[in-house]
Amino acid sequence: MKMKFDKNIFKNKDLRSKIKLIIILLSAQGTLNLCFINTSLFYSTDNFNTKIPLVIIIFTNILSVFYIWIIKQIIELANKEIELKNTLVKLKESKEIISFLRIHKHDFFNHLQVIRGLAQIKNTERIMSYIDSTIGKVANTYKIANIAIPEIAVVIMQKAGEASNKLIKTDVEINTDLGYLNGDPMDYSQILFNLLDNAITALENDQNFDKKLGIIIDEDDEKYYFIIENNFPIIPSDIQTKIFDKGFTTKKDGEGGMGLYIVKSLVEKYKGTIEVISEEDLGTSFEVAIPKSQKLPPLCKSLN
Structure with a gap:
């Protein structure tokens, strides 16, 4: 049977050191074997002397x-x-997706109650408007669940839920299943998590009441786009050029300063780009563009 080998093994430093030690011992042993074979000292005509190196070589x-x-x-x-x-991570992600869908199942029944109430008072115009709004939200919910990379879906669900709990109006727009997105799912999860975490924190600390968060995942023929928008606060133009620098932070306590630097590093790892746009009346937007892969990632193949 062919032994499978996973390069992630070498991320374990303790395991690396053990394997290195064994390789060193094997090298030393091989050197000794060569010495035994090439040294005439062990090969005299005396029968006693010829048996010792052979035993050592065999041993x-x-x-x-x-x-x-x-x-x-x-x-x-x-x-x-x-x-x-990996199995435990997938299991946790599956539980979170199921939990998310259960919450929206409960919300769906609440929507039906509202529609029933509007029907009783025969407000047809409001019924149609409410149904149109609800259909859009439900469609996006199931689009999140159908994203080919569960790690990304889980991050969106978690952060959208967190924003809603903090009274931040959250709009999610998913126009792709990310079927041709290659690379480590954890890298993309970290990109989205850091961008969303920054946006939610900025909105939470802002004094305005009408707080909005936008999450857009889109595509064209060549690239995928991850766009995170928040309507407040605005980033000054002189700071926009520095926010991706290692260690740069606007926090008074000086903490942080690595999140956006890590995001930019991960985006560039996949030959992507990241752009920040921050203007009055528009808000702040971070747009990440990642080139599409020419073939389906293994995970997506298995899903298909």
Whole structure:
């Protein structure tokens, strides 16, 4: 049976050190074997002297096989650990998606009650307006659940819920399933999480009452677009050029300063771009553009 190998194993520093140690021991052992073979000191005509190096060579070769077996076991155990962690993450994400859909199921019944009430008073115009508004919200809810990368869907659900709990009006517009988005899902999750977290914090600390958050995920023939909008506050033009610098922060306590730097680094990792637009009467918008992959990622293939 062919042994599968996962490069993520080497992210574990302790495991790396153990494997390095075994490689060093194997190298030393191989060197000793060569010395035994090439040194005439161990090959005299005396029968007693010829038996000692042969025993040592056999013993060291047995050790070599043993070392290889140990490495195989370490790699297999590490792969199982990674698979278990990935399974637990997926399970948590699935539970969060189910919870999100249950909440919206409850909301759906509330919408039906409102429509029933409007029907009783025969307010047809309000019924049609309410239904149109509700259909848009429900459609976007299911579009989030149909995103091909669960990690991204979970982040959007979590942060949209957090914003709503903080009395921030949240609009979510999903126009793609991200089927051709390649790369580490955790990187994209971190990009969205940091941008949304910054937007929610900025709105929460602002003194205006009409607070709005917009989450847009769109695409064209070549790129995917992740757009995070908040109507307050406005970022001064002199600060806009610095916000992606490492360690730059506008907080009085000096904390933070890494979030947007990390976002920019991750975006550039996938040859993407990030742009900030902040103007009066328009609000603040962060737009991330990521080139599409030429082939479906493995996860999306399995979903199809």
